[in-house]
Amino acid sequence: MTATPPPAAGEAPLLDVRDLSVEFRTRDGVAHAVNGVGYRVAAGETLAVLGESGSGKSVAAQAVMGILDCPPARVTGGRVIFKGRDLLTATREERRRVRGAHLAMIFQDALSALNPVVSVGAQLAEMYQVHAGLSRKRARGRAAELMERVRIPAAGERLGDYPHQFSGGMRQRVMIAMALALEPELIIADEPTTALDVTVQAQVMDLLAELQSAYGMGLILITHDLGVVADVADRIAVMYAGRIVEHAPVRELYKNPAHPYTRGLLDSVPRLDRKGRGLSAIKGTPPDLTAIPPGCAFHPRCPLARAVCRTDRPPLYDVAPGRTSACHFWRETMDGAR
Ligand code: SF4
Numbered sequence: 001m002t003a004t005p006p007p008a009a010g011e012a013p014l015l016d017v018r019d020l021s022v023e024f025r026t027r028d029g030v031a032h033a034v035n036g037v038g039y040r041v042a043a044g045e046t047l048a049v050l051g052e053s054g055s056g057k058s059v060a061a062q063a064v065m066g067i068l069d070c071p072p073a074r075v076t077g078g079r080v081i082f083k084g085r086d087l088l089t090a091t092r093e094e095r096r097r098v099r100g101a102h103l104a105m106i107f108q109d110a111l112s113a114l115n116p117v118v119s120v121g122a123q124l125a126e127m128y129q130v131h132a133g134l135s136r137k138r139a140r141g142r143a144a145e146l147m148e149r150v151r152i153p154a155a156g157e158r159l160g161d162y163p164h165q166f167s168g169g170m171r172q173r174v175m176i177a178m179a180l181a182l183e184p185e186l187i188i189a190d191e192p193t194t195a196l197d198v199t200v201q202a203q204v205m206d207l208l209a210e211l212q213s214a215y216g217m218g219l220i221l222i223t224h225d226l227g228v229v230a231d232v233a234d235r236i237a238v239m240y241a242g243r244i245v246e247h248a249p250v251r252e253l254y255k256n257p258a259h260p261y262t263r264g265l266l267d268s269v270p271r272l273d274r275k276g277r278g279l280s281a282i283k284g285t286p287p288d289l290t291a292i293p294p295g296c297a298f299h300p301r302c303p304l305a306r307a308v309c310r311t312d313r314p315p316l317y318d319v320a321p322g323r324t325s326a327c328h329f330w331r332e333t334m335d336g337a338r
Helices: 057-065 092-101 120-132 136-149 168-180 198-215 250-255 260-267 307-311 330-337
Strands: 015-026 029-041 046-050 073-082 103-106 186-190 218-223 235-240 243-249 317-320 323-325
Touching: 015 057, 029 046, 029 057, 029 073, 029 218, 029 243, 046 057, 057 073, 057 103, 057 186, 057 218, 092 103, 092 120, 103 168, 120 136, 120 168, 136 168, 168 186, 168 198, 198 218, 235 250, 235 260, 243 250, 243 260, 317 330
Parallel strands: 046 218, 046 235, 103 186, 186 218
Antiparallel strands: 015 029, 015 073, 235 243, 243 323, 317 323
């Protein structure tokens, strides 16, 4: 058994999140949004964090970035070690310096993340003026280069356009450009393609993957969509009720999941390698985070649940090198997937 998922192979991770917990005080009680989450990301690596809405994947990412609204949120435990420094004990100023220059985030909704009354070129140029001390002219030149890099057609002529003048896909490219401006070592992309249609989704994901490889960055891709991650992620961490319930290299997870929740997710999306088999949805709904079920939080929805699942919280079991599962019956789950 292990307390946190195994490290990425190779050198020391860029980001090492350990046992992170976050709660929210709500009118209905304390919502336990993140409950002991741990993951590691190395340079040049993509970790997908997958889960339904309310699984805690975005809250954990916001805690890593230091952008949670506290209160009502409260980080109740854990460590967020970025390049050897625990960001949870850093001063506000230190965290501000790390954000943007070393760690950047791409949000789902570019329209609300960008300033609607400032032109896109001015917003990009400001990054270079404030953080890199460039003159206005040089900063605008760099902004135009970056817009070309993310393949915005006629980039130089569009510097004066405002966010609402771009299509959804182009706006998301602008968000990617903003995140890339200072060449961070790690980018967290929170549902970066959810608001886009399928063709544009694929283009934006391809662009992200290409830029990640060109810049050698680490990438955390947060998504509820298994289809988005198959081609771009190296590893997947599956979250449920604020916990990572399975963590595995992407191919192994697709081939033979070690947690019934992951199996349920895989069975609910169309896959070319499973032609002819019907799709089935996971029964029930995710739990109320103010009243997470005892034992295994997934037990009310789990087809394999037994008495022990209702009382004993499964630890993260080591399933194979680089693989963990929080299921008492992970062996059975894997056998059943064959
Ligand atoms: Fe299902 Fe039990 Fe495994 Fe939880 S521990 S996923 S309830 S079999």
